[in-house]
Every structure is written in C-alpha cells, then in structure tokens.
Amino acid sequence: MLAAVNLNTATKEELMSLKGIGNSKAEAIIEYRKAxxxxxxxxxxxxxxxxxxxxxxxxxxxxxxxxxNK
Structure with missing residues (x-):
C-alpha cells in the first residue's frame, strides 16, 4: 500500500494522483490549506x-x- 497523502504538505502532483482529484480540485485544496x-x-x-x-x-x-516527516 502506498503512503497516505498528507493534506497539509502534499504537492499539487501528489493531490492529483488521488482518484477524482484533478487540477482544479488540487488547486482548491491548496488554497483551502493556505487559509x-x-x-x-x-x-x-x-x-x-x-x-x-x-x-x-x-x-x-x-x-x-x-x-x-512522513
């Protein structure tokens, strides 16, 4: 099993590797976590x-x- 994706540290590419997460959703996740x-x-x-x-x-x-770290 692959390591879990950390929502607070994942890169855009890591987020986009998740099923159902494309470019716009990955960007929205990053914007949300900035705030x-x-x-x-x-x-x-x-x-x-x-x-x-x-x-x-x-x-x-x-x-x-x-x-x-992980």
Missing part, C-alpha cells in the same frame, strides 16, 4: 467541489499532519 490548515481529513469536504462521495472514496488514502 486553514487541515485538522482532520474530514475537513476536505469543506473544499469547493469535494463532497461526501469523493471524500468517502479517498478517506483511507488521506492523513493530516503539520510536519513533512
């Missing part, structure tokens, strides 16, 4: 264009942390 660091993966649903269905498909592939 509000993610405290939980569930906050991804607050990003424009990402709802429950996309979140449910991705939740096991996501993590949040404030460090770049």
């Amino acid at each position: 509000n660091k993610f405290k939980s993966t569930e906050e991804l649903k607050n990003v424009k264009g990402i709802g429950d269905s996309i979140y449910k498909k991705l939740e096991k592939e996501l993590t949040v942390s404030n460090t770049k």
Whole structure:
C-alpha cells in the first residue's frame, strides 16, 4: 500500500494522483490549506467541489499532519 497523502504538505502532483482529484480540485485544496490548515481529513469536504462521495472514496488514502516527516 502506498503512503497516505498528507493534506497539509502534499504537492499539487501528489493531490492529483488521488482518484477524482484533478487540477482544479488540487488547486482548491491548496488554497483551502493556505487559509486553514487541515485538522482532520474530514475537513476536505469543506473544499469547493469535494463532497461526501469523493471524500468517502479517498478517506483511507488521506492523513493530516503539520510536519513533512512522513
């Protein structure tokens, strides 16, 4: 299994590697985290264009942390 994608540190390319996340959604995630660091993966649903269905498909592939160590 691949390492989980950290919503607080992932590059645009890493975000786009997730199923259902294209260029515009990756940019929206990055803009959201600039204003509000993610405290939980569930906050991804607050990003424009990402709802429950996309979140449910991705939740096991996501993590949040404030460090770049992992």
